[in-house]
Amino acid sequence: MMLKREDLQAAADAGVLDPREIDGLLAFLLQRHQQAQSATPHFSGSHVLYYLGGMLAISAVTLFTTLAVEALGMGALLVLSVLYALAAVGAAVVLEKRGHGIPAGIFATLTIALVPLAVFALQHVLGFWADGPTAEHYRDYHTYIDWRWILMELSTLAVGVVLLWRFRYPFLTMPIAVTLWYMGMDIVPALLLQGGGGSVELFGGPAWQLRKVISLVYGLVMLLIAFFVDLRSRHDKDYAFWLYLFGLLTFWGALSMMGSGRLADKLVYLAVNFGLVFVGAVLGRRVFAEFGALGIIIVLGDLSRNLFKDSFAFVVVLTLLGFALIAAGVWWSKREAAISQRLRTLLPAQLRELLETRS
Known part of the structure; x- marks a missing residue:
């Protein structure tokens, strides 16, 4: 609602407001509006620059960490990542005190993104991963599924919860949701590994079937957590978006890989995706409708190619x-x-x- 000085003057003329309070009230409302604008994401030039710069910085220390960085040695990498994290959280505190909510949240998010890098370097310094062929380099964290990543993920979640409690910015839930998504994949070899060594075939046989079931249940649990967070923050900022997104990615991805190709399985899958669209409409969450619509298109496309390929009636x-x-x-x-x-x-x-x- 737009409030103008004329509105306050009209209230004063009607005896509702003391005329001497108009200027003070206007200054107070203007300050609150500016604070809300700085903390609420919207499409403006400054906010686009905030998020673009933040994503580049986060990507630099997560997705694009190169072998040249690791060539400094794991000890140096550990020190650099810890110093980088301390500088980021310090910047977040300073920016928050100055009323710059969005960049403060981005720096706090950068701190969370640095946690797995620091833990990775620490584990190598302590010699925990001498037998980890798929955990030799940090960039493997985003490529290979390995039970050794679990400690990194648990540490990231712990730090993420603490920083989210401290700063209360919704963007901090993004690395937390990504970490939960990764953990849903890495937990399978951790459960199947026997005797603390050896390897597990994840893409065939009983392990593959178990992995799909665990991912399905894990994604459903993430969605329930997101719904609980949504309820708790219903009058506040949107803390549930990233949890919904990666929960759906886990649940819907596992669901899409299940089934034997029988018509009954396709119809069940179709019904579940219609259910996702319905849930999205009820909760006002577009992401449910997008995943559901994609699933519906996949099923109808499969039916048109196979079961009804020669049927004009299907069209x-x-x-x-x-x-x-x-x-x-x-x-x-x-x-x-x-x-x-x-x-x-x-x-x-x-x-x-x-x-x-x-x-």
């Missing part, structure tokens, strides 16, 4: 179904407010407040 039915959905959307738009209000009275208070906030 006609899909076209009519599309028209029917559009008509249903028009019908729903006219009655949405009344139906939603009636249905929300049946929901718990926290969930009802969340839906009202999202809508």
Whole structure:
């Protein structure tokens, strides 16, 4: 809502506000508006520069760490990563005190991204990974699935929770969500490894089937955690977005790799994806609808190539179904407010407040 001086003057003329308070109230509201603008992401030139610079810095110490950096020695890498992290968290504190919320959150996020690098160097200094052929270089962290990454991931989650509690900026949940996603893949060899040595075949046999089931359950747990966070922060900033995104990536990816190719499995998969679209509509989360729509397209494309490849009726039915959905959307738009209000009275208070906030 836009508030002008004329509005306050009108309130003073009506006896609601003391005329001497107009200037002080305007200054106070202007300061609050500026603070909210600095802490709330929106598409402006300064914010684009903030995030672009932050992502480049985070990528430099995570995705693009080269062999030349490791050539300095693991001891030097450990010292550099710790100093870099301390400088980043110090910058976050200073920027937060000066009211620059978004860059403060980006520097705090950079600190979290440096944790696995520091732990990786420390483990090598202590000689823990002498038998790790797929954990020789830090860049392997983003390439290979290995149980040895678990300690790095647990350390990252611990530091991430502490910094999120301290700074309270939603962007900090991004490295936390990515780490949870990585852990969902690395936990399988950690569970299957016997005797602390050897290797596990992850892409064939019983281990592959178990890996898909674990990933499916793990993704579902991430989504439940995201929903809980969404409920708790329903009147605050959006802390659940990244958890929803990577939870869906884990759950939907595992679901898409399951099944035997039978028609019954495809129909179950189709139903689940329709369910994701519905959940996205209810929660006001577009990411659910995007994953669900992609799954629906995959199934319909497979059916058109195989089961109904010579059927003109399949095209006609899909076209009519599309028209029917559009008509249903028009019908729903006219009655949405009344139906939603009636249905929300049946929901718990926290969930009802969340839906009202999202809508």
